[in-house]
Amino acid sequence: MQHSMSDDGWLVRETAFSAERANFYETIFTIGNGYQGTRGSLAEGHKGELSATYLAGVYDHHDSSVIDLVNAPSWLPVRITVLGQVLDVQNCKILDHARTLDMQSGQLHRTTTFEDANGLITKVETTRFCSLDDQHVAGLEISVTPVNHACEIAIESGIDGERYNLDCLPAYKEKQTPLPETKWEKWAKSQHLKVENKQANSDACYLQAVTLDTGITIGMASSTICKNHATVSDPTMEYERVSQRITLHPSEGETYLFEKRVAIFTSRDIDADQIEIACLKKLNEIEQKGLTYCQDKSAEVWREKWAVCDCVIDGDVEATRAVRFNIYHMLIAANPNDPRANIGAKSMSGEGYKGHVFWDTEIFLLPFYIFTQPETAKALMLYRYNTLTGAKENAQENGFAGAQYPWESADTGRETTPKWTHDGLHRIWTGEEEIHITACVAYGVISYVSHTGDWQFMLDHGAEMLIETSRFWVSRLEHNQEDDRYELTRVIGPDEFHEHIDNNAFTNRMAQWHLVQTANALDRILAESPKIFDQILDAHGLTQTEIEAWRQTAAKILIPYDSDSSLIEQFSGYFDLDDLEIIEWDENDMPCYPDGRDHFTLNDTMILKQPDVIMLNYLLPDEFTDEEKQVNFEFYEKRTMHKSSLSPSIHCIMGIETGDYSSALKYFTRSAFVDLIDNQGNTQDGMHIASAGGTWQSVVCGFGGLRIKNGQPTFKPWLPQSWTGLQFRFLWQSSLISIELTHTVMTFDLSSEATEALEIQVDGTPVILEPGVTQSVLLSPFTA
Template sequence: MKPSIKINEESKWIIEETYFNQEWLGKYESIMCQGNGYMGIRGTTEEPYLGETRNTFVAGTFNKFDENEVTELPNIPDLIQMTIKVNDKALDLSKGEVSQYKRSLNLKTGEIIREFHYHLEDDSELAFRFSRFVSMDQKHVISQKVEITSVKGNNRIGIDSGINGQLTNSGSQHFSEGAKHLFEGKYIQMTSETSQSNISMVETTVHEISNAANLSSRIEMRRRQVFNKYWFEVAQGETAVFEKFSNIHTTRDKEHEGKSVEDIEKHGLEELVAVLASGYDTLLTNSAKAWDKEVWSVAPITITSKDHEDQVAINFAKYHLHVMTPAHDNRMNIGAKGLSGEGYKGHTFWDTEIFMLPYFTYTHPEIAKSLLEFRYLGLEGAHKKASGNNYEGAQFPWEAAWIEDGETTPVWGAADIVTGKATKIWSGFIEQHITSDVVYGVNQYVEATGDKEFLETKGYEIILDTAKFWSSRLEWSEEDSNYQITDVIGPDEYKEHVDNNAFTNYTAKWNIQKAIHIYEELKENNVEKFNELNTKLDLDRVYADWLDRVDKIFIPAPNEDGIIPQDDTYLSKKIIDLVPYKEDEQVGTLFHEYNLEQVNDMQVTKQADVLLLIYLFENLFSKEIKLDNWNYYEPKTMHDSSLSLSTHSALAADLGELDLSYQLFKEAIHIDMGPHMTSSDEGIHAASLGGIWQMIVFGYGGVRVLDGQLRIEPHLPENWDNLVFSIFWHGTELKVTVTKEAFEVEVISGEKEVTFDHKGEQYSVTDKQVIKLI
């Protein structure tokens, strides 16, 4: 049976499942995840199946199951599941005869529709149509509708539906059971509380049934469950409609700060009464309008390509970026799997600043600002990590959860293929480039927006505090008479305990250089702010250290062949033939034959490392150095991380390798949208989706910011005839239209004149500017 993901050729907004296969549940649960940034719900079917993973997450509600586990987003009680019986037999598509099956996600509206005909042994036939969405207009609301048509025969239907709190995070139960209520004989409410963080979840649901004969019902309350059971009949030719409306509120919600649980329960009930009065169709219309206003009408992207999949890919990426991003609350950030699965426990990595933040910085700067404010609010945890490692300043955690949690990386991971023992996860201890990655995100945001208020109230402090860490982290080498950074993991996580990783050393020095500039600027031009930060961070003392050390930091320079050593020993390690592994459809197959210790001694790279450095800091390197390093490192890169392909694709476009760039682009968009049907089981690849936007706008649109100056140098792949995108620059919206022959920059909104660079020449635009490419 071939993979069944289908891109609807008539619409650039629809992805489809064309037949049911129980083995592929995880794929569709992830790629058809629904949400609005406040909550995320996996795209499970309503009726249960063995092998499914039912997850509902509310952003920021982290809990620690016990002392032996790290904090994670808890899988809250499920509202989606319905147990459905037809003529006393459970609806089960893996056993019954099914025809005309189709499930689709409309990316434009966020609605999932699943349709099929179900044939029974007694020659009865029913047509089912399931619809549901998570509201973008009312962030707490979920709406579901089931339409059951009796095509042949008169059929009896039974539905159990309510709130199921018997779910776990892979066995870890995060909730203690709370109160259950039934109001007016139909509104069901259940409250649960997390075991360690003491967050109360109030869930309320109601059902409405129309055109159902001989309807009867009763409520059942079980351990961690409360359901309504319904029985009714559907005559031949008739359609019964079963609707379910639900909402979720928590004591962590900013709008409920200071309220009692009883007040939140009352609010949830009152809201749901109004929701029920509105009805499914009105709620969907309002949600679709919110999607258009907040997402699709803002900085739209249009691709004219010979392959319609390319346009669907950016729509898919933008949809998921907004589903997963808690734009409503600066105490929260984006998980590496968004809100689509238990993978990485909902934790935030460098994925945000390097791969996802650029999308928001250039299209939704207010969301980018909120994501960076999360880092500012997390400085206390960064201080704890630094001091715990005997360093000064702010050392950001490799994995972040709630702002007060500090480091949340698990200590132990998968089994070693050779020893059979659990592998220690060293990232939380020694993958330290995250600290300068955060500063990179801050700097990029400030350069693109000109947001001086953020810089003064938060940005300066982040940059200065992190430079204070790096200065204390440097190690003096008497032998080499320089400062080094030893025993780290760089972006290439196949190289543990290395010394002088190029990416880490370059970005640490850059971080300190930024701090020196800020110190001097503030001392001269903003004495009040300088005195405030000097008192808080002891700047006079650390400034002297920065000046003494910054030019003595060891920076791996290109060797005689132009190759920048990834670390002190990489270029001396053995080289093996990676072609069989790189050609395999699955990632990580190298570890079917080697363990990490063995791979550590090979010239094998997991993802872009030196090449990421060149991509992010391109003005530090000549084109010859870029090409030399591309030719050396790309063949040795496994792309075993979903972060890798987008960097390589955008960099290849910069280097004029457009055919290869497009090939990598297609591989990147297939990480989630492609035919590998287990690639997304644990959740969507969040950073890869941010990378899709970067490949298009940074890669083919040629947008960069170099030393604060906007640059636009487009180059389209052969398959594309036209690319239209928008970005915001210092509050001005620019629309860029690119063809093979020329590109046009148009000011859409804003009154400022915008200056940009194109191939070394300066252009200014207040209305429109057309520049020929050939």
């Protein structure tokens, strides 16, 4: 089986099998297409594996502590036997093993040579993919070579419906490290599926399951054939698994080629009674076109996407690879065709956070999609619109007006945050107190509309979202009559080390911004579309008096601030806490907890989990002076533990913006390689997908210096000495802009398809870009 792979900068490799690292590679070798994600498990399975296929938007609760993104039936299983002995990493000697993720084409390649107990050597090569051209299609190519024998080989290939989600943390004793093969055994397993239809014949297999609470039907069909040799295929059925068994009597040294074609549909796509028909019809289409054709069409779509979103760091191949790795995972995480699904904190690459959706989407991921995949960005924001009813129910349940978006969201918009940690020892308050999520959703609406120019979204959806969420803030704010100001008490900001705090600057300022932006958006609707404005007033019982009250309320919201030092106080009383120092860093250059302290015992100190005030400075850059941003970065950066993977990218960007260049490359590296080197120690649970978005922002908004000011792209770039250049592209209101940056020149190409010239700014100087014309701007020397 011959496949031409991309250049080295597109490849991520595993060069030997390690049981200890297997779950790590399962995560980073996830393949997908936004509709589904399949972890990079070995097709034959092994002890200690954490294999999974997830389907976007397919959630279920049943016997889990909170609702799960369901571990769906697996289309991956392929078991190869020689004289009845299974070829796998447990039962055979592994003579060589290598896997390569080709990010340019979205394919995972594998080569493994097994020597079984009889001394028989068999080489197995595979290539798997999920089609980006047709989201219902997946496939697996297999080649088998009996190196030193001509013994009977059997391939059993099918669909496994016996799937579970992990639920409870195992109660291992402190510092006890279980064997890789047994580390999942003490986890409780939640069942979410009931197999209701399974069939197999010599041509194909079909398995259909339904989620136990939500009633979503999932259908999968597969067909496995030998392409270059006559074989006999026999159907097999075991409990909740269906397979085809192909028996082969080979010649020594000859290579036998197989392909497994897969089709997947759910009742979220079509009526449940049509799923089996659709799956089998799709299988027939794959057979008619050929699996190679499907692979090629998928690779073509991959090339089209990379043509917009690729980033190249000249002079640093490893950094380029890392950035592409993060972009690859964002491209397979979101479905532009499904406005009812969003991106979980671990995308569709692992069990972490149960597939729940956080502020990660609007703050860390959405900028990437807005500037490179605007159709996907729109789908992500439509998800928030489609869960607005659930957000209204949250507000009503909590005694407030309007709509309160959940800290953790799943399929309905209702709050899904667990109340307790897995071990039952610590209460989780984020679902009740981390209310800034509602302002972050509004931030996403405003960003999407302003950066894409899709004002129709505001008219059709955004205005309603902004109105209802503004009503939440007005009802949640507390009026301090003595000082005639509005406050927010008992909240949690982005820094989750500090709970039950009052007047978190981030939350208060974002709520203030939210109310003003809603009023401004309605003013524009009134000016441009008075009839639509009247319709909005009627539909929501809104009055001009209520709109004006939002502005008046916003003006009186307390923002803790020390005018003498220009420091924003993270929350009321923060400056009175114990100013404990960070004095130790681990092997990944990450801060260590001070002696005797951990995540749950830093509430009385000034140490932060992640940026809070610095995050506010980043999201609202025009609201603060350069001096304020610099002073606050210097103060808070040295008190931050970076115990969230979201932290380093923001520190990279704000370090560059405030002139603290010495740490920018360090923070970029932490963010870009968080999963490739597992510097948080939990990549096995799934990708840190928000960090992937932060990494892209580090490149484009940090080193590239992109900001949007007054509706105009502006640039203030900076490059480290070790990089010779930077290349990236982005879409500005449907026009593609290509950028090449060196230490002396910034070159722009506005696509010839653009309909008009575009004015930008570089280091404060206006520059006019003409369609199809290359424009170069000389730069002042960068500060080292």
